[in-house]
Amino acid sequence: MKVRKENSRIIRPFYDGNADPHSTKQYIPLSVFDKVTYNTHIAVIYAYRPPIPQNAILELGLRKALSQYREWAGRLGLNDKGDSVIFLNDEGVRFVEASVDITLDQAMPFKPSPALLSLHPSLKGVEELVQVQLTRFTCGSLVVGFTAHHLVADGQATSNFLVGWGQACRGLDTIPPPLRDRTLFVPRDPPIFEFEHNGVEFMSKKLKKDNYAIEDVFGEEIVVHKIHFTVEFLAKLKSRASSSNGNNKPYSTFESLVAHLWRVITRARGLNGFETTNVRISVNGRMRLNPRVPNEYFGNLVLWAFPSAKVKDLLREPLSYATKLIHDTIAKVNNNYFKSFIDFATHKVEEEGLVPTADMNKSVLCPNLEVDSWLRFPFCDLDFGGGSPYIFMPTYFPTEGMMFLLPSFIRDGSIDAFIPLFQGNLAFFKQICYCLD
Structure with a gap:
């Protein structure tokens, strides 16, 4: 073309x-x-x-x-x-x-x-x-x-x-x-640093530089694989993920799918069992802050949850284990957490010489993952006068471990995932990506 x-x-x-x-x-x-x-x-x-x-x-x-x-x-x-x-x-x-x-x-x-x-x-x-x-x-x-x-x-x-x-x-x-x-x-007076933000949203400049040096070790080709999850598969996945949840509300489709992909990609990577892996998950503050911020707010209002586990635990325990980790970690990014972040970012970042951990210039996230969920974005509402789009998708972005989740343009509730992997891990990933065990 x-x-x-x-x-x-x-x-x-x-x-x-x-x-x-x-x-x-x-x-x-x-x-x-x-x-x-x-x-x-x-x-x-x-x-x-x-x-x-x-x-x-x-x-x-x-x-x-x-x-x-x-x-x-x-x-x-x-x-x-x-x-x-x-x-x-x-x-x-x-x-x-x-x-x-x-x-x-x-x-x-x-x-x-x-x-x-x-x-x-x-x-x-x-x-x-x-x-x-x-x-x-x-x-x-x-x-x-x-x-x-x-x-x-x-x-x-x-x-x-x-x-x-x-x-x-x-x-x-x-x-x-x-x-x-x-x-x-506006930060509180006096500020309340209720949670740790150094090492979460921020890090020292030296640590960031060291992370880039570590990345040079990886030299394998990265490919972006698109995978489609049907409504039927997602329903089975959600049921399996919520099976140990007792009488509590079932986990969401998003939480269940991210947990599944976290486990599958970790297995395909062949990581050491004692290594720690985490997932960076965006959390929209509009619905978390009190009072709630209207959806019309223009700007950024996102922080992140970082569910973390040892590789051996993630792969040995059932899907419900990873799903609960994700659910509980997201729940902690609440009103108090957002306000603690505002206080810390206003008073401590410049004083301590910190920089954001959010970085799109890294080409490899292994052993970690990041999920950019576009599942709630109103893609179908972008109508120029001839109807809704036939297709919507992210551009080519080959950062190993950075996943994009989108509602399928089939519009039946299914989900498309764009997953960058090392070429050497792709075949095994394809083999196990629909396994529910």
Whole structure:
């Protein structure tokens, strides 16, 4: 599949009628949750069958959505006090128009491979905070490659923006105004450091440097394997995971599936039984903080749970053991934990010279895992006027151990998992990935 990029330009917010845009000298400070997350662009790919509106309609809709979400049209930088901020300067987003001389069916199925990188702008060395690439196929189908900088917003907030873009393209005036109230995260006085955050969300610069040195040991090729879990399999998995849960509420499908993959991937890796392995799991603070933060909050509001186990225990004990570890660890990332984090990040990080542990530049996570769950994101709601997307998926991201979970575009409740593995572990993983023992 050869993608021909025909046009690349900067587009800026469109303010209806005589609306007077706000000053382009304003800025929004990064919150403690923005600063602790991944300092990188994230890319997602949507594919649409015809009829699809013309590029001009998608462009105007994007410009209208940017007038509500001005952060995306701004730039990251430092204010006069040296604080990290988003300048609301309306300098715009990258807009690329491209084409392919084949039909979408000829290009299908989209496999997780380097070919996907041609369907969206580069993620490296990018000044713009959002980039969009519209790739037209000869059958009239359209692939939308969207990239967004994670320091600006998390998946929930970015999804709200994308839905708003689709609404603007359809001529709807229902784009929900984003909530930007950073006073929600004011530290307590006096601060209460109730939990340990050094070594969890933060680490010393020296330790981070040492981790990169250890990674150089791995030289094996990494492949991304897509695996489909049917509704029937997920139901059996959930039942098996909850079998020892007594009269308590059954574990969630997410908890059960992550526990299963943790065990299967650990077995496929062939790790030493006395080694410790953990899973980094995102926890949305909107529903954890008290008072609850509305879903319209724009920015990052995510921390992580780190369930951990010895390899020998993880593989020897039943599935319910790993599932309970995951459930209990997630439950502990509650209101008290989030507020302890706010206090620590405000008072201790700079004082102790700490840096975030969140890092998308590592290529190997072994013996650990990370799961990026996109199961709750409203992919099907991104409608430009021709209906819901035919396909949605992450771009090619070959970091060993970093899994992406998405609702299948079959839309029957099944789940697709994108799992990067060492080439030498792939065959065994395929052999055991559907085993319930």
